Amino acid sequence: MRTAQLADSAWIDTAIKLGNSLGAIAAFLAILLVVFLAAGLAAGRFQRPLAVLVFLGPAIVLLIVGLVAPLIRTVYLSFYNADSTRFIGGKNYGWALTTDSIHQVLLNTALWLVIAPLAATALGLVLALLVERMKHQAVYKSLIFMPMAVSLVGAGIIWKFVYEARDSSQQQVGLLSQLAVSLGWQHPPNWILSHPLNNFLLMAVMVWVQTGFAMVVLSAAIKAIPDEVTEAARLDGARGLKLFWFVTVPMIRTTLVVVLTTVMITTLKAFDIIRTMTGGNFGTQVLANEMYSQSFEQYNIGRGSTLAVILFLAVLPLVAYNIVQLRKERGTR
Incomplete structure (x- = not known):
């Protein structure tokens, strides 16, 4: 009742x-x-x-x-x-700038900000060039872009299984550990616990997600290059890497900047991957996750707000630079 x-x-x-x-x-x-x-x-x-x-x-x-x-x-x-x-x-700002643990957080965030966007953009550009030379390119582009349809939480869970490590006496279920054993490495480490390697392994997840976005946008920019420009460069003797570096890259420079800054902004706000895979432990803490931890785990609203302001100030120059570059391109048209 x-x-x-x-x-x-x-x-x-x-x-x-x-x-x-x-x-x-x-x-x-x-x-x-x-x-x-x-x-x-x-x-x-x-x-x-x-x-x-x-x-x-x-x-x-x-x-x-x-x-x-x-x-x-x-x-x-x-x-x-x-x-x-x-x-x-x-x-609170003095605490953020003088505490060793926050220095480690800022260093990790800086590494993420440099490595992940550059890797995703470079890999996306390479794939855009390669896919353009293949038949049925729409199929390959769809497969490469597919990780963008996965949430960062889902991507973190997927890659957590990839990095899963067990004792050498047990059957490995993690793809990376099993691959290491197959190559003769009998005692692979616990990847997530291995600092600083774990930071780069987490960055690989962001690169995996963002590469498809970079590839699609850069592929569209490459297709928009006028054929007469490419033909004129070839008549002048430009071939291969020379054609790519002195013709293709300058023609898509603004798009490269937009892609790079967009991925950088996404990377600065990286929270889901860290939260899902390590919770910020084992030396992998970044600014967005530390902000959450201070505000909603340690209930220190002042420090959490301070980190949020620092994160906002870090994003502002990227957005401003992106806007300036777009305005410059519009002015040259």
């Missing part, structure tokens, strides 16, 4: 929450409908300002609510103590 009552109460509570959610959605749609109807009926000098307000207003509101306001609050909280009850100035 008691169980039935609890079940009925849970169903009623769920129904009420679902009704509230549907009501909120319906109200939002109704407001949009009224606004669009008003914009359609407007005439004269009010027509253009109202149209701008209708189309830009919701986006600006969502931008303020979802980005600007949380950013301001995060910066504000970074100057307070763990439970946000006392103003402590820049002590």
Whole structure:
């Protein structure tokens, strides 16, 4: 009887929450409908300002609510103590810049920021050039791009099984360990525990996921190179590596920069792979995961907010550089 009552109460509570959610959605749609109807009926000098307000207003509101306001609050909280009850100035930033463990986190993040994007972009460029010379290239591109359809959590779980290591007396189930045994390495290490090798093995997961993205974008850029440019270079004697380095790369330079900076931004925010595979242990901690750990495991909101601000400041130059490069290319067209 008691169980039935609890079940009925849970169903009623769920129904009420679902009704509230549907009501909120319906109200939002109704407001949009009224606004669009008003914009359609407007005439004269009010027509253009109202149209701008209708189309830009919701986006600006969502931008303020979802980005600007949380950013301001995060910066504000970074100057307070763990439970946000006392103003402590820049002590959290001093902690982030002087603590040895955070230095290791920053070093790991810097390694990720340099190695993973460069490897993914370079590998994507090589694959783009190779696939262009093959028949049925759409099939190969789809297979290479497929890891992009896998979430980073799923990719972490897949590669965790690849790196699985057991005692030499047991049958190996990890692909890498079994491959090492097949090649004569009788006692392969526990890959995830081996520092600093484990950092590079985790980067390989990010490279595996992002290479398909780099390949598809760079392949499209290579196809967009005018045939007359390539033919003129060949008539001037450019062949092979020379043609690639002095013609192809300059023609797709902006696309290369966009791909590289995009992968760098994704890498800076790398959280899922670390969280799934090591939890930040064994010397693999990075800035995004440390931010989560400080905020939601150690409940130190001040330090977590400080790391979030540092992460935001690290992303800003990449985004700014990307925008500048795109504007330069538009100016040269």
